[in-house]
Amino acid sequence: MNGSRVLRAEVFPILASACLFLALGAGFFLLEGHAPVALFLEMVKSAFGDSFAWSETLVKVAPILLCASAVVLPAKLGLVTVGAQGQMNFGAMAGTALVLSMMNGSAWVVLPLMLLTASLGGAFWGAVPGVFKARLGVNETISTLMLNYLALQLVDYVVHGPWKDPSNLGWPASANFPDAAILPTFFGSRVHLGLVIGVVAALILHVLVTYSRWGIALKVMRSNQRVALSAGLNYERNVIIVMAISGLLAGIAGIAETSVMQGRLQAGLAGGYGWSGFLVAWLSGQSFLRIIPMSILVGGLLSSADALQLFAQLPSSSAIILQGMLFVSALVVMNWVKLRGYHA
Amino acid sequence: MLDSSAFNISDLTVSSLRSSTPILLAILGETLTQRVGIINLGVEGQMLVGALAGFAATLSFGNPWIGLLVGALAGVLMSSLHAGLCVGLKANQIASGIAVLILGMGLTSFYGIPYVGQKIHGFHHLLSAHWQTVPILGTFVSQLTPTVIIGLIATPLVGIWLYRTRTGLIWRSVGESVQVARATGINPAFVQVQGVLIGGFFSGFAGAAMSVDYTRDWVENMTGGRGLVAVGLVIVARWNPFLALPAALLFGGSEAFYLRLQTAGVAVSPYLLATIPYVVTLLVLLVSYYLANKEGGAPQGLTAIFR
Structure with missing residues (x-):
């Protein structure tokens, strides 16, 4: 009896979403x-x-997972952020600034500093809408979406302007990163440190949010602000903290893409990973544990789109269409099940 | 003889109006959608689909009016997805809007490839022959394109419709409270579906206004966040259609201003200048929130979903 209820509640929606997709x-x-x-x-x-x-596939999982964590953490406080795309760009820009100033440094110095500045850059681009929200009540969904476009334009500016490298023959990009600024990769493939950071971050955040005092405080602030206030919890400060950590994660994704995949700063480095992360976070019900397998699935979808290009001559944007279809399928099924549940 | 400074002001006004028009139309549509208590972040996706469909139709029929109509209908089609998800299935409105946005970006990148680099003629400037002979006002009016005029006429019409008609009152009451509206015998779901679809019509038209009348070409992601800017500017305009024009001019005016700076040869990177409209919009949004913390003015039904 219990088993069939689990089957109905857990397995059916997944199967039905998959079928619809x-x-x-x-x-x-x-x-x-x-x-x-x-x-x-x-x-x-x-x-x-x-x-x-x-x-x-795993190469694509790394940024998706980081961007999904960047959506899930603010969601624990009831915030809906769609800013990972911009935070990737801004973080990558900050990390690139460091690399360009230390072209001859050793990897032991450059890599940690590059990750640090990219994290800080991403955290800054995340904290800005956090401050807007905390101080003025500006809706974070709108502000993060708008900041995405601003970050994109700033990257456009530096790669067309001050950081443009003449050896690229007119192509707008920074100088190539020296070997010391390339994140380590594993198994002779392009799978890089970003994947490890993504998995570890998701696990740590899961433990923090589920078991720590801070995690409980987030839950209280999300569900009942009056209780939170009387318990002495500072909602405004936590909005900024959560948004900054979210930006930090996306910033790491940005510099990892720039360092390993592109080898230099250029426009379009964020691909559509910010959107994929948002999709994964929703498909996983904003759970740090479920985003790991879900990122692998969506990462697989993205890398199989490369095959579509090869076997069926479909343009690479078919991956975006398929992700949109996946999102719609899941929303239809999840809400259909929920509605039926209420009526029964 | 025209005074050259007066000519410049009229010139700047015209170019501001022209670059404001797509945003103005999108704000009007999203205002109506939000007035029935639904937020649609998919406006950007609907604009893109409207822009591509409108451009493709203009190219194959050779008639920009058909292009505008097809673009608007494509916007309706995209928004029907949002209506089905949010009204029919009570899905989360933010998630559904992002889904429409992602689909719109994907579909237009995919099906837009053959249209990149193609050119259309657009409208022959309206009334130009007649008006050019009238001093000062003549040059001004002769430079206005049809979509600018449509936007300028639609703004007060939507405002009067919303505030002065019975159906406008019904729409607003649904946005304030679905329960109260239902108790008075209104079918709120029906009104909300109409609100989303009319928003889709306006945003699709807005996209087509951009590709058919403003840039007269198709470029991937050509709306560049204007749909999202429009959603923000609805808040700046306090859900009031009459304030949609000044709100749209914030973005369009600063765009026209930076393009002028660029042609005037200002020694600042064009890429940096291009951030001006977005920075201005963001700053105004902040100020607007600061002021609204005292007043409010949002449809009550929205505040639960969207603060």
Whole structure:
């Protein structure tokens, strides 16, 4: 009896979301004149088929996981932030500033300092909407979305202006990072330290939020501000702290992409990872533990889109469409189940 | 002979109006949507879809009016997803809006590829022959394009409709309280669906106004956050359609201003100048929140979802 209830509450929504997503995806492929089943199988193979496929998927998991944590932590305080995209850009810019000033430094000095400045840069870009929210009550969803565009323009400015490297033959980008500024990678693949940081951060945050006094305080502040106030909890200060940590995580994702994947600062470094992180956080019900497997799934979806490009000549933006379809499928099923629950 | 400084002011006004128009239309639509108690962050996605659909239709039919209509209808189609999710299934409005935004970005990047680099003629300037002979005002009016005029006419119409008609009153009452509205015999879900769809119509039209009438080309993500800026400016305008024009001019005016600075050869990077409209909007949003902390003015139904 209990087992069937778990089945209904946990497994059914996941299966139904998956089915709806596959149906929408199949429709999209059919519209483009491709046999859906063969294409789906090709996608799974290219995301998880062999060790190279896995390594390319994990490369994408790193920024997604960090950006998902950047969404989940503020959610613990009831905040909806969509600023990871901008924080990645600003963090990468801060980290690049350090690298460009220490082109001949040793890795032991440059790498920690690069991670530190990128973290601080991301934390700053996260704390700004936090301060707006805490001091003036400015809605954090709107301000983070707008700051995304501002950060993007600032990166555009430095790579077209002061940091433009003439050896790039007109291409707007900074100088190439020296070897000392490339994050360590593992297993002879492009899987980098960012993935380790992402997993460790999610686990630490899970423990902190679930078991620490601070985590309980966040829960109290989220659910009942009056009780929180009488318990002497400072909501405003915690808004800023939570937003800064969120930005810090995205900032690390930004410098990792810049250092390992791009090798220099250039526009578009954040890809769509901020959006993917937001999607993963929602699909996981804002849980630090569930975002880890969910990031792997969405990372697999992104790397299989590369295969779509190869096998079906579909442009890379098909990955964004598929993520949008996944989001819609999950929202439809989750809320349909919830509505039925209320009526029953 | 025209005074050159007067000409410049009229010139700047025209270019401000032209770059404000897409945002103005998006603000009007989002104001109506938020007035029935729904927030739609998907405006950006709807604008993109409207811009691409409108551009493609103009290219294949050779008629910019058809382009505007197709763009608006494409916006309605995108917003129907938000309406279904939020009103039909009571989904989280922020999440649903972001889903529409992501879909809009993906679909337009994907299907927009063949249209990159294509050019259309757009509208022949309206009335130009007649008006150019009238001093001062003539040059001004002759430079206005159809979508600018549509935006300027739509603003007071939406305001009068919202504040002075019975249906406007019904819409506002749904935004204040779904329960009270239902008790008085209104079907709130029906009104809310209409509110979201009309918002989709306006934002799709806004996107098409941009690609068909303003830039006359299609570029990936060409709206550059204008849909999100519009959502912020709805708050600045205190959900009042009459204030939509000054709010839109904050962004459009500073855009026209920095483009002028650029052509005047100011020794500042164009990339840095391009941040001005976004910085101005953000600052005004802060001031607006600071002032509103004393007043309020948001539809009551919104405050639970969105503070």
